[in-house]
Amino acid sequence: MAHDRLEIEKLARDCTEAWCSRDPARVAAHYAPGGTIAINGGEPAAIADVAQSFIAAFPDIEVFMDGVVLEDDAVEYHWTFTGTSADSGKWVRIPGFEEWTMDTDGLIASSRGHYDQIEYDRQLREGAER
Numbered sequence: 001m002a003h004d005r006l007e008i009e010k011l012a013r014d015c016t017e018a019w020c021s022r023d024p025a026r027v028a029a030h031y032a033p034g035g036t037i038a039i040n041g042g043e044p045a046a047i048a049d050v051a052q053s054f055i056a057a058f059p060d061i062e063v064f065m066d067g068v069v070l071e072d073d074a075v076e077y078h079w080t081f082t083g084t085s086a087d088s089g090k091w092v093r094i095p096g097f098e099e100w101t102m103d104t105d106g107l108i109a110s111s112r113g114h115y116d117q118i119e120y121d122r123q124l125r126e127g128a129e130r
Contacts (some may be wrong), residue, residue: 001128002090003016003070003073003075003102004041004069007106008068008070008075008102009068009105010013010069011030011107012065012077013065013108014030014064014077014106014122014129015019015030015077016063016064016065017028017108018030018103019051019061019062019063019081020061020062020063022055022059022061024048024051024052025048027047027048027051028046028047028051029031029035030052030106030107031047031107031108031111032103032106032107032108032109034046034098035047035052035107035108035109035110035111036110036111037098037110037111037112037113038111038112038113039108039113039114040113040114040115040117044110046109047111048109054081056086057083057085057087058081058083058085058086058092058107059083059084059086060083060084061082061083062081062083063079063080064079064081064082065077065078065079066078066079066080066095066097072113073100073102075100075101075102076097076098076099076100077097077098077100078093078095078096078097079095079096079098080093080094080096081093081096082094082128085124087124088097088124088125090123090124090125090126090127090128091123091127091128091130092120092123092124092127092128093123093128093129093130094115094116094119094120094123095115096113096114096115097113097114097115098111098112098113099102100115
């Protein structure tokens, strides 16, 4: 089933704003009850838990929507996140994307997130250019 582009783009914008609010409950509100995310091939985890861990790890996190790709029933949400690591004090800038599976109510049922783990680890050690 093809998705409505305007609805998906609105969802992506709203989800981006929710991440920038640094409120895990606002992020989770864009997911179906029990919605999960699996990052870089890891095990699926509850979105509220994942949001909480990223917000704790990067207290000044900002997420930027880079675009949405729709092809048939596939949805990709492309983003870049920035923030200062609470552990290393290094500033990071990481692009990535999520493959969303939507439910019948227009919420995200599950997501598979992808970013360059090697570059992320490097930036945690050395920082990124601003």
